[in-house]
Amino acid sequence: MKTRSPFSRIPGALGITAFLVFAVAIAVQGAFQTRANIVQTFDRQSKIHRAQVWLEELSRLQIDEENSVRGFALTRDPFYKDQYARAAADFVAKERRLRGALRTENLSAAANTLDDYASLQANWHRKIAVPQLAHPGSDIAAIDKENKAFSDYEDRTTQSIRVTLGDTSDALGRASQEELNRSLVGRVFWLLVFGLLAILFNAFRTRSNRELEEERTITETLQRAFRSEHVPLPNADVGSAYLSASSHLAVGGDVFDVYRLSDTLALLLIADVSGKGVDAAVLTAFIKFTIRGIGLRRRDPGAMLAEFNTAFAQTVENPYLFVSMFVGVLDTETLQLRYASAGHDSAFLRRSSTVQQLAVTGPVLGVMEEPFETKSIHLENGDTVVLATDGLTEARNRSGEQLYETGAMDLIARSSRQPQLLADELVAQVRALGGNRTRDDIAVLAIRVWDPEVADAGE
Amino acid sequence: MRANRFALALLAALLATTSLACAECRVHSGDRVVLYGTTDDPDVFVWDSRFRMRSYQGGSWDQAQALLPHALLAPPGTRATVSDCVGNFVQSKYAALPDDAVGIVIVTGPLKGKLGWVIGADIRRDYRRLPTVPRP
Numbered sequence: 001m002k003t004r005s006p007f008s009r010i011p012g013a014l015g016i017t018a019f020l021v022f023a024v025a026i027a028v029q030g031a032f033q034t035r036a037n038i039v040q041t042f043d044r045q046s047k048i049h050r051a052q053v054w055l056e057e058l059s060r061l062q063i064d065e066e067n068s069v070r071g072f073a074l075t076r077d078p079f080y081k082d083q084y085a086r087a088a089a090d091f092v093a094k095e096r097r098l099r100g101a102l103r104t105e106n107l108s109a110a111a112n113t114l115d116d117y118a119s120l121q122a123n124w125h126r127k128i129a130v131p132q133l134a135h136p137g138s139d140i141a142a143i144d145k146e147n148k149a150f151s152d153y154e155d156r157t158t159q160s161i162r163v164t165l166g167d168t169s170d171a172l173g174r175a176s177q178e179e180l181n182r183s184l185v186g187r188v189f190w191l192l193v194f195g196l197l198a199i200l201f202n203a204f205r206t207r208s209n210r211e212l213e214e215e216r217t218i219t220e221t222l223q224r225a226f227r228s229e230h231v232p233l234p235n236a237d238v239g240s241a242y243l244s245a246s247s248h249l250a251v252g253g254d255v256f257d258v259y260r261l262s263d264t265l266a267l268l269l270i271a272d273v274s275g276k277g278v279d280a281a282v283l284t285a286f287i288k289f290t291i292r293g294i295g296l297r298r299r300d301p302g303a304m305l306a307e308f309n310t311a312f313a314q315t316v317e318n319p320y321l322f323v324s325m326f327v328g329v330l331d332t333e334t335l336q337l338r339y340a341s342a343g344h345d346s347a348f349l350r351r352s353s354t355v356q357q358l359a360v361t362g363p364v365l366g367v368m369e370e371p372f373e374t375k376s377i378h379l380e381n382g383d384t385v386v387l388a389t390d391g392l393t394e395a396r397n398r399s400g401e402q403l404y405e406t407g408a409m410d411l412i413a414r415s416s417r418q419p420q421l422l423a424d425e426l427v428a429q430v431r432a433l434g435g436n437r438t439r440d441d442i443a444v445l446a447i448r449v450w451d452p453e454v455a456d457a458g459e
Numbered sequence: 460m461r462a463n464r465f466a467l468a469l470l471a472a473l474l475a476t477t478s479l480a481c482a483e484c485r486v487h488s489g490d491r492v493v494l495y496g497t498t499d500d501p502d503v504f505v506w507d508s509r510f511r512m513r514s515y516q517g518g519s520w521d522q523a524q525a526l527l528p529h530a531l532l533a534p535p536g537t538r539a540t541v542s543d544c545v546g547n548f549v550q551s552k553y554a555a556l557p558d559d560a561v562g563i564v565i566v567t568g569p570l571k572g573k574l575g576w577v578i579g580a581d582i583r584r585d586y587r588r589l590p591t592v593p594r595p
Contacts (some may be wrong), residue, residue, distance in 0.1 A: 155497070156551060
């Protein structure tokens with residue numbers, strides 16, 4: 001494979017995942033924000049509650065003071081004096097704390113009322129408590145009346161503060177409820193929005209996948225139609241295997257061919273077209289039949305590639321399309337293999353237990369007009385020529401490590417000698433390497449030759 | 460004919476107003492009540508005028524000091540009979556709702572026989588049965 005299909009998994013699965021992650025992030029952020037607001041409100045409510053408790057304690061201390069003074073006036077028992085002194089000191093301390101709490105909560109009206117209350121209590125000290133403690137029992141009736149007036153007014157001021165604190169507490173409770181409601185409405189809204197987007201993305205993905213599958217089916221049909229059937233060759237066994245990339249990827253432009261040019265000459269071809277899909281599949285047919293046509297006229301693989309390069313440049317207008325190709329002409333009598341390789345580095349020769357790479361003799365096709373060198377090697381009895389596409393050398397294991405040519409040569413060396421088994425094993429091993437998933441198509445063509453003289457002698 | 464209709468309408472309006480005013484008051488003339496302030500401060504001020512009482516409830520501390528000579532302090536538990544009631548007449552300075560001004564005749568305790576005004580919050584209904592005189 002040279003480029004990825006536009007219909008990849010990215011817009012579908014990754015898109016939905018990204019949206020879901022975003023939705024979850026918003027939900028989590030909203031939850032934390034709501035929690036912070038609620039905590040703040042609870043904290044304020046707790047302060048208000050403490051202030052309410054202090055106010056009740058203040059009222060109780062006020063009554064304690066009054067009762068202590070009255071008790072002393074009636075009995076002259078110094079116990080009441082001590083009680084009065086303790087209650088008066090506590091009153092001042094509690095009043096100070098309550099004022100602090102009211103100012104912290106910005107309840108200035110309540111704080112002013114508390115000032116009135118403190119002022120009334122100070123007046124009561126001066127007018128009632130101090131004279132009674134100094135001269136107990138003097139004019140009890142008049143003092144009771146004045147005491148009652150003080151008590152009435154102090155009661156009204158504390159009641160006012162009580163109402164303010166209660167109202168503030170209620171308002172905070174309502175604010176908490178509203179915050180929760182807002183949060184709920186917000187989350188439902190975002191849930192609907194993201195749910196809708198996820199549905200839309202899923203629909204888009206489903207549609208893309210359907211289109212991809214349709215294209216894949218067409219492409220595979222075309223490739224099956226254009227792929228060579230095994231042509232029996234004298235003094236040679238041929239095996240081949242083809243594995244499409246995993247289902248989400250489009251079918252690529254791999255092609256191979258074994259074609260008898262004459263009784264003794266066979267054309268060996270393997271090529272890989274950049275791009276994928278129907279265009280690439282059609283191009284593979286163009287390659288196969290054009291090379292066959294050229295091969296019938298020319299027997300030099302370098303010249304065949306040069307002529308094809310010219311035809312390719314004139315036929316295919318897309319400047320981004322190029323082809324890597326290996327063309328070999330095998331003489332099945334002499335076992336002479338002449339070959340040329342246009343940037344196709346997945347060509348190997350297995351001899352005994354060693355594997356060597358067949359050299360690249362020119363650039364890929366469709367890029368520039370360059371001559372292609374033809375090389376020649378003499379095959380020996382039992383030699384196997386293994387031609388593959390880059391799905392073999394660029395195969396990756398689950399950790400993402402690439403096989404490269406050395407890894408491919410190791411696999412070839414360890415594979416069976418019988419060409420069909422060898423091709424099948426290579427494909428199976430690449431598939432196993434990637435955890436039953438292949439990122440690219442793989443085509444393997446294996447031709448094993450035997451020397452008839454050696455074979456006859458063996459018999 | 461027209462004069463009759465006008466008189467009927469006036470009578471209906473008067474009746475409606477009167478019934479509304481009566482409904483606002485929690486006690487009525489002749490009701491027997493007990494004077495009782497709050498648990499913390501059970502004594503009750505009995506005022507010589509409902510207007511002074513209103514000034515005391517809604518006014519400042521200095522006003523209160525000036526008004527105090529016009530009030531008697533009745534101990535809690537003092538019995539009285541309602542002689543009059545004006546609904547929602549008194550508005551205390553910090554209270555949310557107004558209170559009734561209740562005219563009373565004190566029937567027990569050191570202030571027995573005194574007439575005066577108290578606020579509605581300072582009275583409780585007296586549900587005791589009146590002592591009956593056995594027949595000879």
